[in-house]
Amino acid sequence: MALTRPSPPGGGVTPQGFAYVQGLLLRRTGTVLEAGKEYVVEARLHGLALGEGFRSVSALLEGLQTEEASGSLHGKVTEAMLNGETSFFRDLYPFEALRDVLLPEIIAKREATRLLHIWCAAAASGQEAYSVAMLLLEHFPQLAGWRIRLIASDVSKTMLARAQAGVFNQIEVNRGLPARLMLKYFEGTGTEWKIHPRLRQMVEFQHVNLAAPWPGLPQMDFIFMRNVLLYFNTETRKSILANVVRTLRADGYLFLGGGETSLITDRSFESVRTGKAICYRVNPNRRSATP
DSSP states (O other), rough: OOOOOOOGGOOOOOOOHHHHHHHHHHHHBBBBBOOTTTHHHHHHHHHHHHHHSSSHHHHHHHHHHSOOTTTTHHHHHHHHSSOOOOOOOOOOOOHIIIIIIHHHHHHTTTTTOOEEEEETTTTTSSSSHHHHHHHHHEEEEEEEETEEEEEESSSOOOOOOOOOHEEEEEHHHHHHHHHHHHHHEEEEEEEEEEEEEEEEEEEEEEEOTSSOTTTTOEEEEEEETEEEEEEEEEEEHHHHHHHHHHHEEEEEEEEOOOGGGGOSSSEEEEEEEEEEEEEEEOOOTTTOOOO
């Protein structure tokens, strides 16, 4: 294969290569890779480049641009570029609000149907969804016999496979997971910790691209969509939030990341402060017709 584009000093990312990755992510996932983030491309694709036999990330991107858009390397680069940063009970305040105020409120309202639907919409490797599952088991024994759908979704099939496997290394379990819960809900296997089957069976995994239609999702009581909207452009965010309006129950709650409150720019939602957490409900005056 002839490599026609010169690599920059040190094998870094060329402007052409960076622009190609930007376009690839936007087309496939709707996410925006901002200008000046060449270092992110370098960091996230370094291991893939070596594994695929390229001498540098720049060489990998040169090879990528000669491949058909449907080729396997395009898929691998897309997966590698997706941000999978997460931890157990990340940013604790939403979980405290869920435990102390919001879940008791919704449980009381759903007593007649005994149905509870929770969606972790950017689940990555699963820590958020498993944190919710542990919270339910630890604090809400009255939910025994209820039909609970705890759905974890992600655009990355690689991450979903990791989440479904429920295997975490020592560093991952040390981030946010109390030792008592680690010993109760995980089994140590060498340097790894595996989720107990009871906990894993509580979580339903689905592949969902937030920038595309959301087929097959029920009406939700809680939606966790934290630290993901900031990766989309304004129009895609509007489309996603319009879908949230249609998917969230009238009395349900939406959780966003701590740095995403400024992204709610219209009046479709109203903020609710619970303790130190801020969540959102659909504004009843702006609610679209639900399916």
